[in-house]
Amino acid sequence: MEFFLISLLNGVTYGLLLFMLSSGLTLIFSMMGVLNFAHASFYMLGAYFAFQISGHIGFWPALVLAPLGVAVIGMAVERYGLRTVHKHGHVAELLFTFGLAYLIEEAVHLIWGRAPVNYGVPKDLDGTLFMIYGTAFPIYRGFMMLVSVLMLVALYVVLTRTRIGLVIQAALTHPETVEALGHNVPRVFMLVFGGGAALAGLAGVIGGNAFVTSPGMALHVGAIVFVVVVIGGMGSLAGAFIASLLIGLLQTFSVALDWSLGGLFKPMGISFAADSFLGELWNLTLASAAPVLPYLLMVLVLLFRPRGLLGTRDT
Amino acid sequence: MNGAVLRFKPLNVGRYVTWGLFALVLVLAPVAFPQGFAITMMSQMGIWIIFALSYNMLLGQTGLLSFGHAVYSGLGAYFSIHVLNMIGAGAFAFPVTLLPLLGGLFGLLFGVLFGYVTTRKSGVAFAMISLGLGEMVFAASLMFPSFFGGEGGISANRMVGKPFLGITYGPAIQVYYLIAVWTFAAVAAMFALTRTPLGRIANAVRDNPERAEFVGYSTHMVRFLMFALSGFFAGLAGGLSAINYEIVAAESVSAQRSGGVLLAAYIGGVGFFFGPVIGAIVFTFFVVYIAGLTKAWLLYLGLFFMAIVMFAPGGIASIVLMNLNVAKHGLFGRLWKPYGWVAAAGLLAFLGFVAVVEMTYHLSDTGGGTMKLFGLSFEVKSLAPWLAALATLGAGGFLYRLAWNRFRGEWDDIQRIIAEKAP
Secondary structure, eight states, rough: OHHHHHHHHHHHHHHHHHHHHHHHHHHHHHHHHHOOOOOHHHHHHHHHHHHHHHHHHHHHHHHHHHHHHHHHHHHHIIIIIIHHHGGHHHHHHHHHHHHHHHHHHHHHHHHSSSOOOOOOOOOOSEEEEEEETTTTEEEEHHHHHHHHHHHHHHHHHHHHHHHHHHHHHHHHHHHHHHHTOOOHHHHHHHHHHHHHHHHHHHHHHHHTTTSSSOOHHHHHHHHHHHHHHHOOOOOOOOHHHHHHHHHHHHHHHHTTOOOOOHHHHGGTTTOTTTSSHHHHHHHOBBHHHGGHHHHHHHHHHHHHHHTTTSSSOOO | OOOOEEEETEEEEEHHHHHHHHHHHHHHHHHOOHHHHHHHHHHHHHHHHHHHHHHHHHHHHHHOSSOHHHHHHHHHHHHHHHHHEEEEEEESOOGGGHHHHHHHHHHHHHHHHHHHHTSSSOHHHHHHHHHHHHHHHHHHTTTOOOHHTTTTOEOOSSSOOOBHHHHHHHSSHHHHHHHHHHHHHHHHHHHHHHSSSHHHHHHHHHHHHHHHHHOOOOHHHHHHHHHHHHHHHHHHHHHHHHHSSSSSSSGGGGGGHHHHHHHHHHOOOOTTTTTHHHHHHHHHHHHIHHHHHOTTTTHHHHHHHHHHHHOOTTTTHHHHHHHHHHTTTTOOGGGGHHHHHHHHHHHHHHHHHHHHHHHHHHHHHSOOOOOETEEEETTTTTTTHHHHHHHHHHHHHHHHHHHHHHHHHHHHHHHHHHHOOOO
């Protein structure tokens, strides 16, 4: 029970963080048809900006300033990069963001070095929020949850209750019509791109110190976020939400379980030596297989439901 | 098609000349550059040429953007090196010369296995799935150390079996010629494939999948076949790399490798068959030579790639062909001067940029101290070199804009003349 509750809380926290990333990616994708390969790089930039800013003026200003900084970079990328490439088609756009991810990673190497930086949890949030069956639940996890939920609510309100949200929703499906009605669709695109980047940046600010802030973080998270978007269904926000939680829970639960195929049959007296390939497969624990599970889930979803959980388009 | 001059029935002279020259270059390259590092680099180029061309079977010919192509070359390399070890242990006899073929067959096997799932999608969805599969294989490679060798990888000795005609594959030059022969064969086979009905229909699926379906072809099947065959050639490249390096590590199935082959193919130009050949040569040059000069080589490579994506999406091949077209119409004389100005201004801006990047690197690496750059030695924390570098960059950038506008005007004028000349 203790294990279950703690893992549940951690899994939901991680899932919400993933959703912060995948929501921006999904919005940008469904609106502009651009799969932003550099999305996780914005996540990384958010973490590094927060590290730099919190070193000078503290964590709380960083919580606001770092995402804003990332948003500015995102908007500049859309305005001066993507818009130029747009005429060459979607593949060129995708490749542009792919190259951008390379460049951002190298720029991070250039400025902050190759080793992880010491971006820690702020003192105000260091401590225990409550105890479950003797296990401490840190305040910071609770704070991450709070920020994620607030962001979720804010995103929902902006998309459904404000004017710009309605324009965004309309531009998702009928950009020409929206343009004909006199709205500046390229500017909306730029704002959405910047907003998505800001969400990723915010995720970086609160995720960077909960996990680790290093130049490799973008690649690691980026692949998972893509998996989330594929499982949820390309272009579906609700699908991305469900898939984020699913992957978050899957990863959190699996790392703590040392079940293996071999263990299942051990009571029957069947076992394999550990030094062969089959033996490794046989004795492989769920915990060490954890990194592969999201990808396996993706393959399964693709086999049995190619459009994803809640996807509508079948590309 | 403007091949009328060189068409001489029943022999296609142009084609024989091209392929003859290609073979000649492969044979004579070690004679021209007999240094040890040159041989190593050229061996690497051969492997990358096959790898990049196999990648282009997907991106250029079928329109499939893959971010996980290293899986097939990497697994081909792993199986090859295990077979090599088995031969060494005396489990069975198999000529090392034909080992890449085995690597290719394993690449084909995994191409069939993974390709069946992934090619159900195309476009962006395919790209994401290929990335996910690549990550999956990479993560799995760290889970099964007996097969993948964990962090250290699997090493082997290529000098196994009985020497045939004195070929032991001990000296690097023998390995080079092995790679050269396989490169020639693989390039020829991949070129031949573009001329088959499958190669042609793959182009149709790339350009307009809906119409291809209406004509009666299963786009999934066409993509799947191309994918599997591309896996074969990637595995072949992997088998060659196993022989060449005698070690295969998890890095060979990594996202970096997959990204590398995408960069190589795209820089060269995916719209032309020979584009990735150029790309592979440039890419290897970067990886081997520039990487030896500076730690920031990935930054330069990334910028180069971005410049290609933004301004010359046809790659180096398209730039070469456009200029050849100008030369064919006898108008290249008008371009010498503008090109000179662009190159001079570009060089200035480039030097300034390199100086800024290298100084930043030096600063973040060592936190100060003297550094050497372009033969100058200076204190990196002092203001003067930064000002000089930024001024060079600014001036170069400004002049480049002027030169580029002038070049552009001339270029557009020439293109207009050519367009008017055309019947």
